[in-house]
Amino acid sequence: MTPVEVLRGGRLTAGVVRIGDTVRRPASPASAFTATLLAHLAAAGFDGAPRHLGRDDLGRDILTFLPGEVPAKWRAHDDGQVAAAAALMRRMHDASRDLAGDGRVVCHHDPGPNNTVFRDGRPVAFIDFDFAAPGDPLEDLGYLAWSWCISSKPERGDAARQAGQVRVLADAYGLTAARRRDLPGAVEQRLERNERFWEQAPAVTAGPSPAECLAWTRREKAFVRRFRDVFAAAMR
DSSP states (O other): OOOEEEOSOOSSSOOOEEETTEEEEOOOTTHHHHHHHHHHHHHTTOOSSOOEEEEOTTSOEEEEOOOSBOOSSOOOOOHHHHHHHHHHHHHHHHHHHHHHOTTOEEEOSOOOGGGEEEETTEEEEEOOOTTOEEEOHHHHHHHHIIIIIOOSOGGGOOHHHHHHHHHHHHHHHTOOHHHHHHHHHHHHHHHHHHHHHHHSOOOOSSSSOHHHHHHHHHHHHHHHHHTHHHHHHHTO
């Protein structure tokens, strides 16, 4: 019998397991769109996401298992890792345009390092598409900038150094000058969106409580607002 490995993470979705070269996840209201999206990305030649293989006899979604490391916590990343994450996101967005329509892309909406597979120290794929939906690319880029480059923790460096990494992200994604000017605001909007989410969030299965996540989000938002001019200057 193939062994079952309970996968760590899954703070909002319990019961995610690995069986052989597949991942099994409890079905959710997002399952149908996720299956459509992953099939579309695969058909477009995008290899930075798992493939949806249908449902098992327990009604769980079956996805391909992507080997590599998924960081347990957010941490500092070097410029090469940030650039690779941004380039990966650009490839995903470009592959999704035909599905989203109306000039939009399909946004992951939660592309933190904790939802990214690394190999040899470099991000190669995104996982956990439960929040994916059509949107503006800056919705994802605001989240990327925060989760990969920005932190209010003193040990993560000053705002100027962090703003330099946000510039690396914008360069690697290929943002136009006009869109670059909008990126710092997109970071704030993403944090405001997270704040609303954690104000109403259900209990989590592991890790900090919603109240702790809300407090952390508010600290991060205050940090971004305090150094708004620093981040804006880096986008010029």
